[in-house]
Amino acid sequence: MPTTIDSARALLRAHRLAEAEAAARRLIAEDPGSVDAREILVLAALARQDHAAAEAGLREILALAPDAGWARDDLARLLLDSGRPAEAEIEVRAAIAVDPGHADAHAMLGAFLSGRERLVEGAWHLRRAIALAGRHPQILANLARNLMRQGALDEASAMAAEALRAAPDLLAAAVLVVEIAEQGGDLDAAHRALDHATRLAARAGRDTLLLRATLLSQGPQWQEALALLDALPAMSGAARLLRGRLRDRAGRHGEAWADVVAGKAALAAAAGRRYDKAAVEAHFARLAAITMPDAPRPAHREGPQPLFILGMPRSGTTMAEQLLSSHGRIRAGGELPFTAELEDVAGRLTGSPFPQGFGQLSAADHHHLPALFRDVYLGRAEAYGLRQPGADFFTDKMPLNEIVLPLIRVAFPEAPLVAVRRHPLDTLVSIMMHDMTHGQDCGYRIEDAAHQLAAVSALTETYRNRLGIAPHVFCYERFVADQPGETDRLMAHVGLAAEPAQARFHENRRHAPTPSYAQVREPLHARSIGRWKNYEEQLAPILPIVDAAMQRGGYRA
Template identity: 25%
Template structure:
């Protein structure tokens, strides 16, 4: 039988996963009143506070936990993550270094350090990671994490061939655990049926639903979605939400057994939108909530049936740069297409075709942002976004300030920490030979009509979920 503490921690973790941060925080405080020295509870409380955007309170929680559990490696890494998001590079490095002193095998600490400094390819840290990667007693996912880190270490050192080889080994380890039929990026068959004529037939009946506060930023991971969100969040009327997956949750709750036309008719006639139940509370005085989940892209038609007023911003990026960033990224879950060059190439082509399809079909206000334009002119892109969304001009809008300690790399996701930089544009040119399989697959899928790949027969996948 599970202990009360175990059951409580499972509930807190579920709430964190579902972004119910207030509930998670309340339960943490109740448990800490009973078990004030528990390191895991201090860890979970800090994560809940971080989810609420209360970074200083989160750091204080991790420090309180460390007072009671000196040298706890997990708390040190989490504290380093908060310092990273606050732009406190020196303190982040110190925290990650202390974590590694306690546990030299903690890959999250190496990953955190690489945000700020190179790790020598011929040093003790790289040797430790190589030993982890070669240790067949470790799980495949653990060995893959070490290989991904070695890849970055060697690329940072200019040893591109060796670095790419480590990334290739890491991806092969992960791909080995994925069924062949689930390695492709899939687009639901319903998407192709949702044409401009379909939306005219199913235009909402009066009265319209109350306006939904969402802004959907759609695209594959690493295409610039979080950069767009960061620019939008510079306006006082916009709340960043991260990967809320509002549209995926909406579609997941629909009973689609009766067919698309019946589902569309029910959505058209509904008088109460289910979307608010998935939305966290908007920050006081704000008008919009941004959702950047990649899982929304193939499901946007369902959103349009309910809320044709919701703005959609599509993000695109030069295919080779995007493909390299996907291949270099060790995703915690999903995105199974990213672990092979050919499937990544097809995924990028399919996402581009899907974007073109939606831009021709959806009744929503839409805008497309190219990663290269955004990083080349962040301020101009920000002002264009505000204008297109009808946001009033503001002299207080911020663009991320330069942080000279932050190091860019194709796989990195914490884009709001340092300055928006154009340093990664064209980065894939260093690996043009290695990326030839991706380029060929991208070209073949781009030339193929329709929204499905040749590889769909092996079974439907959900690998584009966040």
């Protein structure tokens, strides 16, 4: 009987892999361009768990048929399963370039971008996938998680509920319903939803203990959460970090510090995160040597302008944004990625990575670049919906934007700059209590966080003294002591009169999608001031590192 594609496929379905492969090779010998025969070889390789052979086969198919969307999808999934997400994303983007109506590729790219915190772009692709392929529960759940992280809790809640109605056994959607309710402050609804999620998790051989403890930790039953975690024989890094925060709340400070150090180490190891001190020092040395270019100031473009909130993570930047965005003429932008993108644009257009090529802006044939930087940034803001009429400003509170202040200044010479200042030791304790990747992954060891804080403090002092870039200092402790006075001084810097709603910034209905989301819903209090004193012994080794930064701010240990 002659070999046919159908007979080769029958052999494959019968799991007679060697015979199916031999048949496929005979077909390729007869027709070297046979995509169907190569597909059989790929499927046989996957059945044998031979990922290298499957990858090679898929790449051969795409060389023969670049528009074979199924092959590119399979290759992307194979690369992702092999721990190569960057290569998988390249294939997904190529699939969309070939076929803009490729729903699976949009869904995958949306998931990739969301995982990298490119939330607005990720949401666009997930919405596109839904428009093309329908309201599939998993895509709805992925979009709901993205929207939750953007702070759009109402839409996220509706979408997660829709996903769960369509697929009542979808654990990811059930967990999302709990998390969205908790972040929105509806703890009763979160507890009700947790019961369903717990039943689904049990069927899958998983548990919801960490989710339950997280939920309990947000209310008056926080001691139950601590007891639940204390009883665990083994803990993940995230669970240990949560127990550290609860032990801190219970006054068990020595145990709390041991937990956060161990929890952070486990999280860093699991994600492969490491702070490169030498690389940071070399980069900051280049930044400190910057000279402001002799280039024309870009003209003002009408519409809402950026208002930059600067500061270390956990220094009070979220509180400052809530205060500012309680004003009727200021729109909250959150942690925008635009300045990092400007660094890439500057590097490409000057021919050298920022800041090495910054001086090129003084050349006449580069005088147009500051205006181009402005337009790139504002174009991205328009795509995020931040330039719509009805506001004078939108906030950009990406932590550590102050590192690229010279680049911000050439693009926006008149933009308000607000530097949030808090006792460095309180800031460092709070950084250690939460999982965050800002600052080149400095937050996983107290020594690294202290080094980053000190380096940023020294750099911004250089900018102030050498370049004349002097942001308004918004002091956390002074704000707690004199809320009206500090608010008036802040708004005078912005150029707007303070409004009564700013005195009740904790009532701001906007959800702040940061670890501070619960704190900024509370009225102003002084409980976090001087928290570092509970950890004097643990902080003693890093005092020499941050001594100069403390002196600049007028703080003492």
